[in-house]
Amino acid sequence: MSPRNTAKADIVLKNFWKDNAHFADLFNAVLFDGEQKLHPEDLREADVDLSSVLKFNGHIETIQWLRDVVKKTAYGMDFVIWGIENQQKIHYAMPLRHMIEDALSYLKEYNEIAKKNLDEKTTNTKDEFLSRFKKTDRLHPVITLFIYYGEKEWDGATSLKEMLELPDYLENLVPDYKMNLLQLRNSENLKFKNKDVQTIFDVSRLIYGKNYGKITSIYKDQNLTNELGIVIGAITGSQELINYAASEKEGGQFNMCTALDELIESGKEKLLTEMVEKKLAKNKTPDTIADELETDISIINNIIEKIEKSA
Incomplete structure (x- = not known):
């Protein structure tokens, strides 16, 4: 074996999914039953930084947030933002995190549109000036896929409502936010092409x-x-x-x-x-250890030699 490498799992996975062919095939298999809706040649890199400044009644709050992998498909003037979030462990607040990330993506685009409208002075009414968003302005869809790579079954919530203490009489009044969750352990029926x-x-x-x-x-x-x-x-x-x-x-x-x-x-x-x-710690001899483990004495001596060298 080679010397120990220090590859970080999150960086390895981000690098793999940055490849357009890998990215497109994942979304096609998970969300479109293998139908080729996304094409690698149509994907473009998008900004992963969702950091923003929130202003409420004179109070300012900064939020720093980076997404794992983000791509954009553009068809003329219309586009869609596609995002991947890699998850090694179960995260019991994941639907909330999902909602926040998507909301920050929408806020990012809104801020860009608002700045453009302000700079170009294109708002025509008081209402449009107040929101810096014209009646005809539109945001573009954000679709996020969470990949859970863990060995055990995901036992956390998959929607916002599952995280809430929600009485039955409020069920229809509270809006939900569902996450697109892919569990590697349950991926055997996905129709991958890549x-x-x-x-x-x-x-x-x-x-x-x-x-x-x-x-x-x-x-x-x-x-x-x-x-x-x-x-x-x-x-x-x-x-x-x-x-x-x-x-x-x-x-x-x-x-x-x-x-x-x-x-x-x-x-x-x-x-x-x-x-x-463990047996050496109990002051047992190599012969006794070989006897108890039913292993050849030469193998035991070899192991003891390696232990002593690494001490």
């Missing part, structure tokens, strides 16, 4: 299920790019897989099955080392 996107979801899901046999049967004769290995390692929290993928220089590819075999063996050795360390 091979890279399909691979990271499939392999990550199989790793979570410890279904290494199926990975072997599917990817036995296939090599994956180093990038995909690093992304899968980031998703599943496997620093070892990240290190393995990053260490494979030749052709920028590696064999997933070989990597898993080595990782499994590495995991077994790590577990055995931990057991030996």
Whole structure:
């Protein structure tokens, strides 16, 4: 294995989804049942900074907020903002966060329109001047997809109303805000067209299920790019897989099955080392340890030597 890499999962995932082909395929599979509504060539980078200044009755509040990945599709004068938020852990206030992020996106566009109207003095009535927003002005849709990569089932709210203590008689009076949530663990029926996107979801899901046999049967004769290995390692929290993928220089590819075999063996050795360390702490001899763990004395001595060197 190579020296430990310090790749941050959120940066690895942001980088993967910045690719237009990956981004478009994700939205098409999740929101449009595989129908090709978004096309990579139509996507443009959009500003991820939603920071803003809020003014209320003479009070000023600044808000700093950055989105993970944002793209824009433009068709003539009309456009749509598409956003991805990556989530490794369950966030029990996620619907509220979703609503705030989308609202800040709308506020950002409103402020831009208001400034343009003020600079160009295009408001025609007192009402338009007050809001700095003309009767004919329109904001553009913001569509956000939250991807939850965690191994366990999402057990948090998926809409604002689920977060509220809401009596039945108020049910129809309180507006809701639903989030677009994708759980990696439940992604097996999505109709991906992009091979890279399909691979990271499939392999990550199989790793979570410890279904290494199926990975072997599917990817036995296939090599994956180093990038995909690093992304899968980031998703599943496997620093070892990240290190393995990053260490494979030749052709920028590696064999997933070989990597898993080595990782499994590495995991077994790590577990055995931990057991030996506990027994050494109880002042047990190498012969006794080998006896109790039913392991060859040469292997135990090897492990003890490594422990002493790293001390």
